[in-house]
Amino acid sequence: MIEIKNLTHKIGEQIILNDVSLNIPQGGITALIGANGAGKSTLLSFMARLQPLVSGSIAYNGRDLASTPTAEVAKMLSILTQENSIHSRISVRDLLMFGRYPHHQGRPSQHDKDLVEKAIVQFQLEPIAQRYLTELSGGQRQRALIAMVFCQSTEYVLLDEPLNNLDMYYARNLMQLLRHITHDHNRTTVVVLHDINQAAAYADHIVAMQQGQVKFQGSPEEVFTVENIKILFDMEVDVLDYKGKKLIVHHV
Numbered sequence: 001m002i003e004i005k006n007l008t009h010k011i012g013e014q015i016i017l018n019d020v021s022l023n024i025p026q027g028g029i030t031a032l033i034g035a036n037g038a039g040k041s042t043l044l045s046f047m048a049r050l051q052p053l054v055s056g057s058i059a060y061n062g063r064d065l066a067s068t069p070t071a072e073v074a075k076m077l078s079i080l081t082q083e084n085s086i087h088s089r090i091s092v093r094d095l096l097m098f099g100r101y102p103h104h105q106g107r108p109s110q111h112d113k114d115l116v117e118k119a120i121v122q123f124q125l126e127p128i129a130q131r132y133l134t135e136l137s138g139g140q141r142q143r144a145l146i147a148m149v150f151c152q153s154t155e156y157v158l159l160d161e162p163l164n165n166l167d168m169y170y171a172r173n174l175m176q177l178l179r180h181i182t183h184d185h186n187r188t189t190v191v192v193l194h195d196i197n198q199a200a201a202y203a204d205h206i207v208a209m210q211q212g213q214v215k216f217q218g219s220p221e222e223v224f225t226v227e228n229i230k231i232l233f234d235m236e237v238d239v240l241d242y243k244g245k246k247l248i249v250h251h252v
C-alpha cells in the first residue's frame with residue numbers, strides 16, 4: 001500500500017495540494033483523474049520524491065519514502081513524467097538498457113539483456129529498436145520511454161499521462177499491456193489519465209482529484225456516475241454500461 005498522509009504543498013500563496021491523505025491499494029492499477037490543474041502531476045512527483053516534502057508523509061508498504069536511500073528508491077519505484085525531453089543520440093535499445101542501470105550499475109548481465117529484448121517485443125518496438133530517440137515520432141518516443149520505465153522492474157510504477165501522443169491502437173494496446181504486466185508481476189501501477197474511459201475500462205481503483213484534494217475514490221463503478229462527472233468536469237454526460245465497464249459519452 002502507498003500511504004499518503006496530510007500532504008500539503010503551496011507555491012507562494014497558492015495551495016496546490018490541500019492536506020491530501022490517501023491510501024493507494026497494493027497491486028493493480030490506480031488511475032488518478034481530474035480536471036487540468038487539479039494537482040495530479042504534483043501528487044505523483046511527491047510520490048516519486050522528485051521534490052522533497054515540506055509537510056505530510058508518504059510510505060510504501062510502511063517504509064517512509066523521505067528517509068529511504070536513493071539507490072533503494074530507484075529499485076522500489078519508477079516514474080514516467082510529462083517532461084521527457086531526452087534529446088541525446090541514444091537508441092531505443094540502449095534507452096531500455098539504461099532503465100536497468102539501478103540493477104546492473106553499468107555492467108549488464110545476460111538477464112538484463114534478456115529483459116530488454118523481451119520488452120522490445122512486448123512494446124512492439126522491434127522496427128525502431130536501433131533508431132535514435134531524436135529520429136522518432138512523439139508517439140514512438142513515448143512508447144520507448146514507457147518500455148524503459150517497465151525495464152526498471154520496480155514494484156511500484158508511476159506514469160503521468162502515458163497515453164500522450166499515442167494513437168487509438170497504441171493507447172488501447174498500452175492499457176492492455178499495463179494491466180497484463182501489473183497483474184502478472186504483482187505490481188502497483190499509479191497512472192494519471194485524462195481519458196476517463198481508459199480509466200473506466202482498465203483501472204481497478206480510481207482517485208479523482210479536484211482543487212488539490214481527493215474528491216472521490218473507489219472502483220470505476222462507484223466513481224463514474226453522472227453526478228460525479230458533473231462535479232469533477234462541469235459536464236453533462238451519459239454513463240452507459242458497456243461490456244461490463246462504464247462508458248462515459250457526451251455530445252457536441
Ligand SMILES: Nc1ncnc2c1ncn2[C@@H]1O[C@H](COP(=O)(O)OP(=O)(O)OP(=O)(O)O)[C@@H](O)[C@H]1O
Pocket residue numbers: 011016034035036037038039040041042043
Ligand atoms: N512550478 C509551478 N509554479 C507555479 N504553479 C505551479 C507549478 N507547477 C504546478 N503549478 C500549479 O499547480 C496546480 C496543479 O498542477 P498539476 O500539474 O499538479 O495539475 P494536474 O492535475 O496534473 O493538471 P494537468 O491535468 O493539466 O496536467 C496548477 O494550478 C498549476 O498551475
